[in-house]
């Protein structure tokens with residue numbers, strides 16, 4: 001029974017994506033209304049989260065009383081110095097570990113708390129990892145088909161078919177049967193996002209996914225992600241320390257402090273969507289950059305000095 | 313055989329790559345053959361140095377070893393004899409028995425150690441105490457313990473490969489990147505899915521490394537055991553005994569024939585393992 005429902009919703013989501021894809025630009029208004037009606041899912045509420053590693057030993061406080069509200073269908077960018085606890089926060093949302101204090105809610109359901117390390121429906125929130133985590137022993141199509149197969153929402157054959165379709169939609173049609181080691185890092189990352197989206201998640205969690213990429217590949221990745229977002233309107237929680245990336249992609253940019261991680265400043269990005277590459281040369285973009293830069297710079301200096309003190 | 317393997321994974325290996333690899337393999341084949349020929353020439357020259365330049369010029373070491381041409385003649389002499397081939401059969405049977413037993417028991421044991429903390433807590437300490445004992449140190453005890461020589465040899469052979477395979481499987485399974493496990497978990501994988509679709513394929517490369525090293529050890533142990541047991545009434549024969557027998561008979565050429573036979577046997581075995589690895593891990597063909 002449960003399986004059937006899951007299959008139905010997964011399929012419905014997919015159909016919708018396909019329909020939206022095929023729509024022509026004049027229908028954009030209609031498309032927007034359709035989206036609001038279906039994206040009432042994926043609101044994240046992070047309430048007073050504290051995470052202390054190894055409570056009886058060295059006591060590293062990674063996150064300290066951090067609160068954030070992320071609306072359904074929002075692209076939320078987290079910017080902060082490295083080692084400040086961003087990944088820790090993401091892991092808590094993903095349910096990979098518990099937190100010391102506080103709660104994290106997804107659409108009013110408790111995801112993570114001190115007593116609740118792992119939520120049952122993991123596939124609600126899909127993670128794209130810092131260094132990529134496609135299974136090297138599976139082809140791209142097999143990788144993408146993995147979720148529906150293990151959740152038993154689709155038979156293996158159907159899952160593979162759907163995986164091929166979705167990969168083709170993302171412009172990876174000619175590498176579906178390649179192993180991750182055979183394709184470029186950009187392709188692998190795109191496939192990884194497809195692997196997440198096939199599960200029809202409420203939230204997509206990305207941990208510095210484009211970190212090691214050159215500027216050119218990165219800009220292609222950004223356009224691809226924006227295009228995906230415009231299609232699916234999935235809530236995105238995106239960690240980065242590239243400020244341009246943060247503003248270009250995000251609805252909100254949350255600057256967090258140096259460790260322990262706390263929310264320092266939230267900058268709303270009111271640049272209309274769909275955004276294109278030219279957006280980055282606009283005056284509005286520059287002003288936002290300055291605003292974010294100032295906040296980040298302060299934290300970077302603090303982190304640097306803290307590092308120096310530790311060294312001394 | 314190779315064609316079957318290729319067609320079943322045709323999607324993974326584009327035509328161009330196969331051709332390129334064939335070309336490259338030919339290239340390395342050419343180099344390999346040249347190297348062997350040069351090696352044989354130098355050997356021949358080294359052993360016959362005194363024949364060419366006079367008795368005073370006997371080279372140390374190599375001058376006492378029979379030249380490859382003499383070895384070839386001796387080889388041609390034993391080729392038609394069934395005894396020589398029975399030595400092959402006997403050694404191969406022992407190696408395979410020990411090796412397969414070690415794989416069948418070692419892989420599940422290593423995986424259990426890797427995935428289950430209780431199992432590891434209980435079995436890893438005794439395992440680690442037994443592991444450093446060289447296989448040959450087990451010979452006397454196993455001669456007493458097992459009713460026949462043949463069983464003792466099989467047991468010692470098994471031990472040689474077992475420890476290596478277990479330690480490789482354990483290491484491989486424990487070092488699987490946690491990102492893979494987390495990714496699978498977040499996609500809703502059950503414990504069994506994690507095991508069968510992540511841990512097992514993730515460990516395969518280490519399993520094959522363990523198998524390759526283990527195979528080498530098995531040959532070592534079998535040969536040593538065959539020499540020790542001296543080919544007596546039971547559990548005799550084998551290539552080890554062939555060498556020992558040649559030594560007793562004072563035939564230097566035949567000793568070298570036995571040695572090279574072992575080299576070839578070992579090469580055949582490791583090629584088989586490489587081929588299987590190639591077949592079962594198509595994603596590793598890229599490297």
Ligand SMILES: Nc1ncnc2c1ncn2[C@@H]1O[C@H](COP(=O)(O)OP(=O)(O)O)[C@@H](O)[C@H]1O
Nearest residue numbers: 053060062081082083084085086087088089259
């Ligand atoms: N498993 C762990 N045990 C102890 N300390 C940890 C662990 N993981 C991370 N930390 C520490 O927590 C801090 C934040 O780490 P992380 O969340 O990975 O930072 P970021 O992703 O912002 O670079 C770092 O100082 C790191 O050393």
Ligand SMILES: [Mg+2]
Nearest residue numbers: 086087130207
């Ligand atoms: Mg991080």
